Amino acid sequence: MLQLGEIDRADPRPPYRQIAAMLREAIESGGLEPGAKLPSEAALMEHFGVARMTARQAIQELRGEGLVIAEHGRGVFVRPMPPVRRLASDRFARAHRAAGKAAFLAEADKAGYQPGVDRIRVARAGAPKGIAERLRVEAETEVIVRERRYLANGRPVEIATSYLPVPVAGGTPVEDVDPGPGGIYARLEDAGHTLERFTEEVGARMPTPDERNALEIGPGVPVLTVVRTAFDTEGAAVEVCDTVKAAPAYLLEYDFPAR
Amino acid sequence: MLQLGEIDRADPRPPYRQIAAMLREAIESGGLEPGAKLPSEAALMEHFGVARMTARQAIQELRGEGLVIAEHGRGVFVRPMPPVRRLASDRFARAHRAAGKAAFLAEADKAGYQPGVDRIRVARAGAPKGIAERLRVEAETEVIVRERRYLANGRPVEIATSYLPVPVAGGTPVEDVDPGPGGIYARLEDAGHTLERFTEEVGARMPTPDERNALEIGPGVPVLTVVRTAFDTEGAAVEVCDTVKAAPAYLLEYDFPAR
DNA sequence: TAGTGGTCTAGACCACAAC
DNA sequence: TTGTGGTCTAGACCACTAG
Numbered sequence: 213m214l215q216l217g218e219i220d221r222a223d224p225r226p227p228y229r230q231i232a233a234m235l236r237e238a239i240e241s242g243g244l245e246p247g248a249k250l251p252s253e254a255a256l257m258e259h260f261g262v263a264r265m266t267a268r269q270a271i272q273e274l275r276g277e278g279l280v281i282a283e284h285g286r287g288v289f290v291r292p293m294p295p296v297r298r299l300a301s302d303r304f305a306r307a308h309r310a311a312g313k314a315a316f317l318a319e320a321d322k323a324g325y326q327p328g329v330d331r332i333r334v335a336r337a338g339a340p341k342g343i344a345e346r347l348r349v350e351a352e353t354e355v356i357v358r359e360r361r362y363l364a365n366g367r368p369v370e371i372a373t374s375y376l377p378v379p380v381a382g383g384t385p386v387e388d389v390d391p392g393p394g395g396i397y398a399r400l401e402d403a404g405h406t407l408e409r410f411t412e413e414v415g416a417r418m419p420t421p422d423e424r425n426a427l428e429i430g431p432g433v434p435v436l437t438v439v440r441t442a443f444d445t446e447g448a449a450v451e452v453c454d455t456v457k458a459a460p461a462y463l464l465e466y467d468f469p470a471r
Numbered sequence: 472m473l474q475l476g477e478i479d480r481a482d483p484r485p486p487y488r489q490i491a492a493m494l495r496e497a498i499e500s501g502g503l504e505p506g507a508k509l510p511s512e513a514a515l516m517e518h519f520g521v522a523r524m525t526a527r528q529a530i531q532e533l534r535g536e537g538l539v540i541a542e543h544g545r546g547v548f549v550r551p552m553p554p555v556r557r558l559a560s561d562r563f564a565r566a567h568r569a570a571g572k573a574a575f576l577a578e579a580d581k582a583g584y585q586p587g588v589d590r591i592r593v594a595r596a597g598a599p600k601g602i603a604e605r606l607r608v609e610a611e612t613e614v615i616v617r618e619r620r621y622l623a624n625g626r627p628v629e630i631a632t633s634y635l636p637v638p639v640a641g642g643t644p645v646e647d648v649d650p651g652p653g654g655i656y657a658r659l660e661d662a663g664h665t666l667e668r669f670t671e672e673v674g675a676r677m678p679t680p681d682e683r684n685a686l687e688i689g690p691g692v693p694v695l696t697v698v699r700t701a702f703d704t705e706g707a708a709v710e711v712c713d714t715v716k717a718a719p720a721y722l723l724e725y726d727f728p729a730r
Numbered sequence: 731t732a733g734t735g736g737t738c739t740a741g742a743c744c745a746c747a748a749c
Numbered sequence: 750t751t752g753t754g755g756t757c758t759a760g761a762c763c764a765c766t767a768g
Binding site for chain 1: 524531535536537557560561563564565566666667668669670671672673674675676677690691692693694695701718719721722723724725726727728729730
């Protein structure tokens with residue numbers, strides 16, 4: 213059983229922070245392994261001689277840091293580290309498309325997890341401001357919008373929305389729910405838009421409640437945002453892909469010259 | 472004055488979530504502008520007819536999302552959006568070093584903010600495991616360690632730690648607190664290590680309490696982690712730089728070919 | 731049914747900011 | 750001094766999980 217200290221009334225930190233610090237220490241030192249159950253609120257009240265709200269506040273602190281997950285009716289558990297997906301910047305290499313694999317499937321092959329895609333929706337709609345700028349079209353110009361959610365071993369890890377100009381991809385299989393082998397990039401090349409380069413803009417923030425839901429992550433878990441723009445050999449922007457990834461599940465790798 | 476709705480007892484969401492949703496809506500719609508003061512806890516209790524803890528819980532929800540900042544004795548305010556620093560992948564271009572500017576100064580010039588560096592510490596120490604792997608040396612091999620904190624307009628935005636092998640940079644100005652014009656990359660090139668390329672590994676997570684302190688960010692604000700490895704023309708890893716950036720202040724840009 | 735966390739009430743005292 | 754948020758207590762009832 214886990215050994216915890218006592219509250220030090222001389223310590224300037226309030227009791228709930230001291231309790232949180234002791235639990236954090238236990239987690240980081242390995243005294244509480246990933247997946248292990250923390251003492252219940254009742255146990256913390258008993259051990260430290262505090263009211264329930266004080267014990268809860270300590271737990272709340274750790275939830276906010278993403279260190280633990282509370283499961284209603286079961287207990288509070290040390291968050292298990294999810295498998296990390298490393299995304300290298302060659303993940304859109306033409307060689308993969310030639311082999312009939314979209315980028316997500318190619319990664320899954322390499323990293324050895326079971327890929328999945330669901331919640332696919334294709335429609336036409338007005339381009340939001342930031343998207344229109346990147347596609348170099350007027351705001352609200354009608355574009356093709358492809359939404360989908362990616363799963364790894366059945367767990368959602370990323371939601372993505374692609375925007376493509378109608379003159380580029382209108383009427384092609386890009387507008388089908390299943391665009392066929394190699395994904396939409398292969399279809400763009402079929403349509404004569406040979407891809408030349410990509411830019412990615414990477415940021416991080418806390419998720420909206422909707423995103424939390426779609427990615428099945430708890431509070432205290434940030435998301436990585438990646439906005440990718442694809443350019444063809446003419447220098448035209450042919451796709452903007454706006455993705456939101458569960459941050460703990462990802463590591464993005466980029467390689468660039470010193471010039 | 473801000474107009475808020477009422478709690479709907481038929482709504483399946485608990486009251487505190489409904490209150491949080493109304494406040495969030497007010498913030499996102501612009502009814503509450505950045506820097507504006509939210510209704511006080513007392514005002515929320517009065518308006519919604521709830522106990523104080525319920526009102527606090529609603530505020531807590533928004534703090535966790537990083538949308539608002541509580542200031543003891545003053546009130547709760549909509550978080551002002553900090554200026555975003557866009558980092559392009561050409562920020563380590565040799566042209567800048569030739570002009571006598573380290574990467575951080577070159578960015579500041581371009582973006583028009585006042586740069587600053589403090590908390591500089593240089594020492595030698597054993598290489599941590601992950602660093603040693605990237606430098607391709609044995610773990611615990613003695614390396615040069617350079618720590619510093621970067622400021623933009625006086626506000627801390629990034630903490631960074633560089634690790635360099637002693638055979639590469641030992642005894643050079645890289646070990647001085649001020650390495651001179653062009654920064655340590657210029658000194659590496661002076662020492663014959665012409666830089667060829669970089670890799671960066673990007674992730675995001677919640678900060679440790681130490682990092683929160685150093686970056687002066689509140690709870691609910693994630694950090695971007697960037698681990699950069701510099702390679703010279705011999706293909707040798709000559710530096711690993713581990714950085715932690717306040718996420719809301721950054722957007723990283725990368726450019727790569729479709730191959 | 732027992733144990734767990736989720737939500738809520740109605741108070742209390744404290745620390746900090748502003749007037 | 751007044752108003753603000755920070756912390757704490759001692760209860761209550763509910764919802765979910767598991768045996």
